[in-house]
Amino acid sequence: MSASAETAAPASAKARAILxxxxxxxxxxxxxxxxxxxxxxxxxxxKATLYAHFGAKDRLFAAIIQGACLEMRGETPEMGPAGASLYDAMLPMAIRWLGFLLRERSLGMFRVVVAEGSRFPELARAFHENGPRATRQWLTGWLAAQAARGLLQAPDPALAADQCLALLRSEMFLQATLGIGPMPDEAAIAASAAAAVRTFCRAYGAVG
Amino acid sequence: MSASAETAAPASAKARAILxxxxxxxxxxxxxxxxxxxxxxxxxxxKATLYAHFGAKDRLFAAIIQGACLEMRGETPEMGPAGASLYDAMLPMAIRWLGFLLRERSLGMFRVVVAEGSRFPELARAFHENGPRATRQWLTGWLAAQAARGLLQAPDPALAADQCLALLRSEMFLQATLGIGPMPDEAAIAASAAAAVRTFCRAYGAVG
DNA sequence: GTCTATAGAAGGATAGAC
DNA sequence: GTCTATCCTTCTATAGAC
Known part of the structure; x- marks a missing residue:
């Protein structure tokens, strides 16, 4: 592992094909x-062309993970309509985010980073920064804003965000990560997300 | 992968050393x-001895995972004191379970099963059955019993169990799985478990 | 930059002696 | 059952021509 920056965009057509x-x-x-x-x-x-562009297997791997991290940054969730209830505002975001997690590409990315995290610690860190951590930060800010509006009681918005995301990463996500059973369809994803948001709102919703 | 039963206990001393x-x-x-x-x-x-006992690398791997699954079966959690509140009853169990998840051995087991799940689907299934699924079933029964005693409101105890376990598998577990940051100590584990149980009780606790 | 061809090393698996 | 020594495949990486 040579650990160079390697953030440049893919130059030639061959390089893009390789990536x-x-x-x-x-x-x-x-x-x-x-x-x-x-x-x-x-x-x-x-193979010679491959090695001409990326010097070694581990550097190629690093470039892949870095590129996928950049893609993840683009996947910023949308917040719900402003005037809605907490549940109604969160549900679309939750469905969208769980759907993203359950894509084959996201699952595969997670699997490979988990598997190689010990041999490529900087990649595991980059993955976490651009994926889970970015989502967590975004959600923390959003929850804090809703708390300021009185829609929920969250003295520790970061903890609330953690728990919200953890509720979404439940049994369905675990099974998908392990590759067990059929891939959940849209309806199942929506139902699982709704259950998570419902529980979250019961725990954190402002008592009306 | 020859997929034999291989449930027998390790016979000789050499076989145990290999395992x-x-x-x-x-x-x-x-x-x-x-x-x-x-x-x-x-x-x-x-190496010849190794191959005499286990015919191939994948069969040796299968034997390891199967053995670890058997170990996991032994790790049944304990329920809290009978007369206590829901929170007090759940907290020791939660700390114990999260502590188990965060052991290096548990984390490593999870990582390797996630990584190789697609190539060894039956092992991923065995892991799930003996680990997450067994815990979930046990907790479902326990929660149903508490609901019958009026300590919590859980019309769907299996869903409640899922969400309880999901809350425990939160950011701390994710980071540990990715091998990021220092391993959490006992105090951090207890605090994370307490936060999870608190949120669970707020969502599911019987309103008194 | 790109190819073909190959060097050099490592790994899975086995033969044959004891 | 156990060992030493080895076969054969596969893999990473490179040399050299164009």
Whole structure:
């Protein structure tokens, strides 16, 4: 691991093809199970070209994870309508966020970062910063604003945000992470998100 | 993967040494990063002996995960004192369970099963059955009993159990899973568990 | 920059002696 | 059952031509 910045955008078309192919393979099969031959073959380039662009397997892997982290930053959730109740405001956001977590790409990303976190600690940190931590910070601010409006009682908005997100990452997410059972459809996702928001509001909602 | 039963107890001393060494290596480094040479060396046996006991790397891995699942079955939580309040009854259980999740061995087990779940689906299922699912079932029954005693309002005890466990698997568990930051000490674990139980009781506690 | 071809190392699995 | 020594495949990485 050479740990360079590597934040530059993919220059040539071949480089983009390599990044796309490698992302697909690493995220679906994990770091160890993917060979550089497989990446080159899928990208339609030779191995030498691959090594010309990215010096080694671990640097290619780092570039993939960094790129996926940048994508995650773009996925900022939307807040609900201003005048609604706490439940009505949170539910669309919750559905959207749980749906994002349960995408194959998000699950694969989470799996590979969990698996290789000990060998690539800086990548695990980058993932956390751009994914869970960014979401947590955004939600903390939003909850604090709602608390100021009197819609909920949250003396510690960061803790409330943690617990809200934890409620969303419940059994359904655990099973999906383990790859057990069928992938939940939209209705199941909405139902699970609604259950989480309902419980959150019962715990934190301002008593009317 | 030959998918045999392999539930038998480790017979000889060498077999036990192999299992112990392999468990340590697989759980700390992951499946792909561990070579059979490394296992043999750590166990103090030759590779041929290793292959004589377990026919292949994937079968050795399966035996390790199965064994760890059996261990997990032994870790049944204890319920709190009968006459106490809901919070007082749940808190010791919550601390104990979160402490178990945050052990290096539990975290490593979770990481490797998440990482290899797609290649060893039956192992992911066994892990889930003996770990999360067993805990969930136990807690569901306990919560139903408390609901019958009027200590909480839970029309769907299984959902309540899910959410209780999800609240415990919050930011602290996520960070530990990713290997980020220092390992939480006992006080931090107790505080996180207390926050989870407090929120759970606010959402589900019988209004007195 | 890109290719073909290959070096060099590591890993999974086995043969054969004891 | 256990060991030593080895086979064969696969993998990362590079050399050299264009």
């Amino acid at each position: 796309e192919a490698a992302a697909e393979l690493f995220i679906t099969q994990g770091y160890g199970a993917v060979s550089m031959d497989a990446v080159a073959k899928r990208a339609g380039v030779s | 112990e060494a392999a468990a340590e290596l697989f759980i700390t480094q992951g499946y792909g990063a561990v070579s059979m040479d490394a296992v043999a060396k750590r166990a103090g046996v030759s």
